[in-house]
Amino acid sequence: MHLHKFEKIWLIVGIGSLVVFLLILGFGAFWLGTHPQSHGVTIDPQNIEAHEAFKPENLGVTQVEEDKYIINVVASAFNYDFGTDEDGAPLKHIRIPKGSTVLWQVTSPDVVHGFNVAGTNVNMMVEPGYISSLETEMKSTGEFTIVCNEYCGTGHHLMYATLEVYE
């Protein structure tokens, strides 16, 4: 099999670029820990409240340290449960100061959902039986739409909330 000399150079350049991409990704993933979320933590989807994080009183934003927060969310058709406010009304708008580190923990008691804080890297599949979790730093201020981005039924597009990152 004969390869034209230009084709050899092209393949070296092309494969070389792919290798460089992989080295950058691999360095980020294995050394800096920026793997996509994959913790493999399981939960009984029919009894999520047995898990500490998803007891009704623990849903929503919890401050654990000066600039560290945990946000627990139950994603179900067709709603994100962030807990309730002082008046007992469901929370649909949450606030976090800029620059804080947030550990997101989401699970589903029914079907598969998505959890995407649009415009950020918080983008996870939420599957019954697993806890999806990701730690991120909220780098920029603004109002972010939290959308379900995996089809979960006929009310899928009505499943949303908002996150405000303030100065």
Next chain:
Amino acid sequence: MAMEKLERFYDKSRLPLTISKQEARLYMTFIYVAFISLAIGGLMGLLQTLVRSGTITLPWGIDYYQILTLHGVILALIMTTYFIIGFQHALMGKTVGMSDKQRKTAWIGFWVMVLGTTFAAITILLGRANVLYTFYAPLKAHPLFYIGLALVIIGSWIAAFVNWHQVYKWKKEHPGEKTPLLAFMVVINMAMWFIASLGVAVAVLVQFIPWSLGYAETINVLVSRTLFWYFGHPLVYFWLLPAYMAWYAIIPKIIGGKIFSDSLARLAFVLLLFFSIPVGFHHQLTEPGIDPTWKFIQVVLTFMVVIPSLMTAFSMFATFEITGRKKGFGGLFGWLKHLPWKDVRFLAPFIGMLAFIPGGAGGIINASHQMNAVVHNTIWVTGHFHITVATTVILTFFGIAYWLIPHLTGRTLTPAINRLGIIQTIIWTVGMTIMSGAMHIQGLLGGPRRSSYSEYGGTEQATEWIWYQAAQAIGGTILFIGIILMVYIVIKLAFFAPKGNEEFPIAEEEENAEPTPKFFDNYKLWVAITIALILFAYTIPFVDIIQNSPPGSPPFDWPIGNS
């Protein structure tokens, strides 16, 4: 060398074969179903863009997700599979021949597929299967939906068995000769399809059907998704490879050239077989239950499948340049001028090739492990597969239809139809650039895919997204005009064009081409390596998924209105 030449001489005198009337009827029937599906699926696509931009609401209680399911199933699974099988049967009939017995078996495959398609269509039209074409558990559709899908796949296997038998028989009759290039490519594509669709067949037969019928109480969600994506990525290559067949072995003839390299074309197909399947995790990168190291290993394998496409890019440009230089067009880019821009059989696939540049680049981005978080399940992904399958693949299929349909119906592609075809190609290009471009940008801004019209509580982001959704509706409308025109052209070519002999273009090798190594016909070896790669990529993570399974999920029918 002398023997080699002699063999080639016989090759030429024998090929290509003539297609009989009965064969033509078989091939055309597949193609009719494909274009009927295109018309229905295209209409659904138009409606989606209109709903999502807030332009219309659907009447008679029709749900957005019902037409989305229909759009996905009928275009991604039905239209593509029917066109591909029809086209591949025609390629086999032309290069290695189809016996009466094989033809009859192929008809059985066709009817099994029709039966399956009908079952699935009924459940979708009754609103009992609003699960989209990925039918993710634990959403539960009507059992008949899954049974229908299983039958479509089984029908396509019958086509695969026929194709393999055709080559087996031909090789027995022509000992020591290499399989004709196009037949080789069909064998490889069907081998990939069969190995890959075993995964989804297992999911449907073992998991979904018993569970939806109530014989199994729960389903293992992650196992079903893993089996689906084991099939889902090679599915897109099953669409792409027939386009590559046309690019490597048909386009050179249309532009008046020769095959750039028979061996390199075969090598590309073998590499595509190896690396199309062990890569499904790159669709599951943001899922919680899969070991990230194995995700990364499959990302590396995904990048391997880019290599045959890099080779293909070189081969295409080289075919054009060599042909142009032979015709006396010098300079660095003089060869571009000689290309038959006014021949739709070339223009449509050529634009398909161009679309694969951003398509391929987008694909590499999607598969880039942690970077996937930027685009996963945003409408960027929808934009991505609309420039790949709905432009690269479909424009190539249109390019094939312009000569294949008249060849099979004994008619000709007239200059007037050719002109209509060029207009169609331009309409498609403009419509898709607008629609897919808007989808890519909106996706980078975070806009979700697979969603009906929603203001998301009136956030600033959602207000920004709506403009892109309006652009998608404009693009979608232009594309629908393109579909109407294409259906008109197909009807014209099939029933009304003047009688005549339209050429079935099959390119030849150069007189002094380097002989193709014999080892390429070693199909068993290629399949063995493919299976080894699959076992390597999947065994450990799959065992891990099963061993660390959470409790299973009962069926959920109410979220999709199927209770």
Next chain:
Amino acid sequence: MASIDEKKKEQVTHDEKEPDLRGTFISVLLVGLFIIVSWVLVYALFIIR
């Protein structure tokens, strides 16, 4: 002299074997550049977000 002639001859036969594909080479390099630029742009987006 003789050696130069021979070299020339070699080159001629070599050229016959290898078709002139300068245009192809530049075209594929542009494709490669497009892929790299797109990838880097989205990677940058990933990093700043």
